[in-house]
Amino acid sequence: MNHKVINELLHSSSSIRVGKRGITENVIQELNDQLKKRKAVKIRFLRSVDNVDELLQHLEHQSIGLIAKKVGLTAIIVLPDLIGYSKE
Numbered sequence: 001m002n003h004k005v006i007n008e009l010l011h012s013s014s015s016i017r018v019g020k021r022g023i024t025e026n027v028i029q030e031l032n033d034q035l036k037k038r039k040a041v042k043i044r045f046l047r048s049v050d051n052v053d054e055l056l057q058h059l060e061h062q063s064i065g066l067i068a069k070k071v072g073l074t075a076i077i078v079l080p081d082l083i084g085y086s087k088e
Contacts, residue, residue: 005040006068006076014044014074022049023059031063035079041065045073 015034018027034041043059045052056075060067065077 006078009040009042009076010069010071010074012042014042016041016043017046018043018049018055019046020048023055023062028059028062031059031065031077035063035065035077039081040068040076040078043075043077045075047073049073 015038016027016030031041031043045055049055052073053070056067056070059065059077063077064079066080067075068078069076
C-alpha cells in the first residue's frame with residue numbers, strides 16, 4: 001500500500017465534501033472522475049451527516065474506489081491498484 005500518498009492526503013484539504021443530502025449520483029460521479037485523474041481522493045463528511053460508516057460502504061460499492069483509511073469524518077478513497085487489490 002502506498003502509505004505516503006494516503007498520509008499526504010490526510011493532511012491536505014478535502015476535495016469532496018458530503019453534506020446532509022448524503023451520497024448522491026453527483027458525488028459518486030465526481031469521486032470517479034477525481035479517482036481517474038488522481039488515483040486517491042480525500043472525502044470529508046460534514047457534522048450534520050449521520051451514519052458515516054454506512055454512507056462510506058455505500059460509496060465504496062457504487063464507485064470505482066476502495067476505502068483506504070478513515071479517521072473521524074474524513075476518509076481516503078483510492079483506486080484498487082494503488083493498494084494492490086482488485087475490486088472484482
